[in-house]
Amino acid sequence: MFAHFGIKDFIDVVLVALLLFYLFRLVKISGMRPLFVGILVFMLIWILVSRIFNMVLLGSILNQLVSVGLFLLVILFQDEIRRFLMSLGSKKGWNFISKLFFPSDTLKNDNSYLTAIVLACMNMSKTNTGALIAIQGDIHLGLYEQTGEIVNAEISSRLIENIFFKNSPLHDGAMIVVGQKIKAAGCILPISQNPNIPTHLGLRHRAGLGISQETDAKVIIVSEERGKISFASQGRLKMNISPEDLQRLLLIDD
Numbered sequence: 001m002f003a004h005f006g007i008k009d010f011i012d013v014v015l016v017a018l019l020l021f022y023l024f025r026l027v028k029i030s031g032m033r034p035l036f037v038g039i040l041v042f043m044l045i046w047i048l049v050s051r052i053f054n055m056v057l058l059g060s061i062l063n064q065l066v067s068v069g070l071f072l073l074v075i076l077f078q079d080e081i082r083r084f085l086m087s088l089g090s091k092k093g094w095n096f097i098s099k100l101f102f103p104s105d106t107l108k109n110d111n112s113y114l115t116a117i118v119l120a121c122m123n124m125s126k127t128n129t130g131a132l133i134a135i136q137g138d139i140h141l142g143l144y145e146q147t148g149e150i151v152n153a154e155i156s157s158r159l160i161e162n163i164f165f166k167n168s169p170l171h172d173g174a175m176i177v178v179g180q181k182i183k184a185a186g187c188i189l190p191i192s193q194n195p196n197i198p199t200h201l202g203l204r205h206r207a208g209l210g211i212s213q214e215t216d217a218k219v220i221i222v223s224e225e226r227g228k229i230s231f232a233s234q235g236r237l238k239m240n241i242s243p244e245d246l247q248r249l250l251l252i253d254d
Contacts, residue, residue, distance in 0.1 A: 039073070113155040113180045114250045120160035121222055121229055122243040130224030131164040132174040132204045134189065135250070137216035141176050141183075144211070148173050148187030155182055164222075174207060190214055194235075208232040218250060 024036060046066060050059040117133065124131050134141060149170060153159060155177065163185050164171045173186030191203065192210035208219040212232040219232040230239045231249050238249070 111251060114247065116155050116157045117160065117177070117220070118243050118247045118250070120157035121220055121246060123157065123161055124164060124222045125227045125229050125243075128224055128227040129161070129164050129166065129222065130171070130204060131160075131220070131222035132189070132208055133160070133177060133220040134174055134187075134208070134211050135177045135218045135220075136179075136183075137218065139215040139217070141178070141211075141215060141217060144174075144187050144189055145176050145184040148176070148184045150184050151182045153182045155180060174211075197237075205230060205232075205237065209235065209237050212236075220246065 020040075046059075046062045049055045049062055117135075121131065121133075123129075134144075151163075159182065160175070162168065163175060163182075170186035174189045175182060176184045176187055189207040190210040190213075191206045192213055194209065194213070197206060197209065202223075202225070204221050204223070208221040208230070209232045211217055212219050213235040216234070221230040221232065222228075223230070228240045229243070229246055230237060231241055231246060232238075233249070238245075241249070
């Protein structure tokens with residue numbers, strides 16, 4: 001059976017395994033892991049029935065289901081497919097390749113602006129001021145910037161607090177940070193459909209988790225009801241964190 005198994009076949013198996021693992025991570029983030037596992041089980045049954053046991057009648061029925069399965073997958077996993085394609089189009093992979101083949105001793109980026117963000121979140125937490133801040137990663141957030149007001153201002157804790165002040169017209173939306181600037185405010189972010197989100201969490205937390213599922217943005221949420229700080233990244237939500245933990249999480253390079 002494995003007499004003609006060569007290096008090309010080994011690479012093929014490894015690439016398929018990596019693709020399945022990456023897809024599994026995406027659906028795990030979105031809370032659709034049971035559906036993904038169910039599809040894998042169906043594919044295994046189809047292979048056994050059609051290819052190994054050669055059951056003609058049952059095999060023909062499953063073949064018809066598989067023939068339309070691609071369209072069903074696009075409908076069911078449209079968010080995951082969009083995230084996958086956006087990841088391919090981001091600069092993270094190219095940066096990895098360039099560093100691999102063209103290593104250089106470059107200075108680290110100035111992260112002092114993160115201190116201003118953490119300070120603002122700490123102050124807003126004390127006054128129960130709700131806030132939602134998305135810090136852009138490699139995947140651009142231009143689509144969501146257009147839903148709010150373009151600010152293009154230098155980051156300062158006072159400015160952040162003023163934007164999220166309860167009487168401010170932009171306080172209900174999200175702030176998008178690009179580089180070391182506040183790019184936009186009052187933005188609308190996608191709502192997470194993950195069924196595992198605690199029911200007591202409001203739209204700010206669901207929007208913060210939603211944008212972290214679709215992009216590689218790091219998101220800070222300050223609860224208006226409890227004054228607690230939460231952090232969302234890669235579809236995972238950390239709740240009730242301290243300002244020190246927030247600073248550490250923002251400095252972690254995913």
